[in-house]
Amino acid sequence: MAGVLLVMGEALMDLIEGTDDRGSSVYRPRFGGSPLNVAVGSSRLGAIVELISALGLDSFGKRIGQFLAAEGVGTTYCVDVATTCLAFASQDGPHVRYEFFGDPRLMLELPTLPEELLGENTIVHAGSTAVLDAPARDRVGEVFSMAKSYRTIDPNPRPLLINDVSAYRASLTEILGHSDLIKLSAEDAEFLDPLCSPAAMADRLHQLGGATVVLTQAASPTLLWHDGELTTVDVNPILPMDSTGAGDSFMASILSDIACSPTPTTLEEWVRLLGRANVAAGITCMRVGGAESMPTRAELDAAIDDRGSVRQSLRGCGPTTRIRNDVR
Numbered sequence: 001m002a003g004v005l006l007v008m009g010e011a012l013m014d015l016i017e018g019t020d021d022r023g024s025s026v027y028r029p030r031f032g033g034s035p036l037n038v039a040v041g042s043s044r045l046g047a048i049v050e051l052i053s054a055l056g057l058d059s060f061g062k063r064i065g066q067f068l069a070a071e072g073v074g075t076t077y078c079v080d081v082a083t084t085c086l087a088f089a090s091q092d093g094p095h096v097r098y099e100f101f102g103d104p105r106l107m108l109e110l111p112t113l114p115e116e117l118l119g120e121n122t123i124v125h126a127g128s129t130a131v132l133d134a135p136a137r138d139r140v141g142e143v144f145s146m147a148k149s150y151r152t153i154d155p156n157p158r159p160l161l162i163n164d165v166s167a168y169r170a171s172l173t174e175i176l177g178h179s180d181l182i183k184l185s186a187e188d189a190e191f192l193d194p195l196c197s198p199a200a201m202a203d204r205l206h207q208l209g210g211a212t213v214v215l216t217q218a219a220s221p222t223l224l225w226h227d228g229e230l231t232t233v234d235v236n237p238i239l240p241m242d243s244t245g246a247g248d249s250f251m252a253s254i255l256s257d258i259a260c261s262p263t264p265t266t267l268e269e270w271v272r273l274l275g276r277a278n279v280a281a282g283i284t285c286m287r288v289g290g291a292e293s294m295p296t297r298a299e300l301d302a303a304i305d306d307r308g309s310v311r312q313s314l315r316g317c318g319p320t321t322r323i324r325n326d327v328r
Helices: 034-044 059-070 136-144 165-177 186-192 198-208 246-260 267-285 297-307 309-315
Strands: 004-008 012-019 025-032 048-052 054-056 079-081 086-092 095-101 123-127 150-154 181-185 212-217 220-226 229-233
Touching: 004 034, 004 136, 004 246, 012 059, 025 034, 025 059, 025 086, 034 048, 034 059, 034 123, 034 246, 054 059, 123 136, 123 246, 136 150, 136 165, 150 246, 165 186, 165 198, 181 186, 181 198, 181 246, 186 198, 186 212, 198 212, 198 220, 198 229, 212 246, 212 267, 220 267, 229 267, 246 267, 267 297
Parallel strands: 004 048, 004 123, 012 086, 054 079, 123 150, 150 181, 181 212
Antiparallel strands: 012 025, 086 095, 212 220, 220 229
């Protein structure tokens, strides 16, 4: 598939927690929001990208717009809103905890997209606050219900923004059922159903309609469900500096590969793609997060050549197993 990648979701400013040379806490501004990170990461890896979002008319929003233009991300379908949301990101063990100042849902007024834009050569990706509430969630649902485009989703739930967890889970189900590729982290899966194992969650999502389901588990092997089979893809061990944006870098690698070459059809082809994606996420973890930590195509290719990471992933891939429908 060689086409345009449309990324639907928020664009905001991350304030990344760190320390200065005296050990005092500091927060460094970075361009962020999961969809913005995915859009920038995909563009750096060679995809033609349009961000479907809202940009603030304040100084932060103007800086975001300039950054996107410099990164080659189109903003033709972005709308203007008054202010930009700020997300304070702090490390909580292996995970990143976000606290929001301003409500990113109030920023998100997704426009109606021209039907001719949603053709067979288009990839549509959505995630994070775009699937939290109406009207943005309804817009995503409308787009995903059109079967021509290849549809991918990373729900990336933000618990602090979800008032009614049951309603959120129910509303998300329909969109997931229209998705060709579903990506979750283990943390996301636990939030959606704390009593469900990662493998069982992958199976459940596959039964909803997701042809391919990917579930990342930080330093543990990535789960891949495709065509009724479950396998794992190893992750290269690293000492992360900051995991902000790692999942977005992982997703950007997959989307750019799909946008620039035929969509994988076999389990082996998907394993190869996820091997590359795990390397991309590792590069991002070695930098201070946000969109600016996304690797370029040259950096990703060089990392793979230097470490043979994809070959390691293929050799280390766990046995393919068929999962029963009653797995728990």
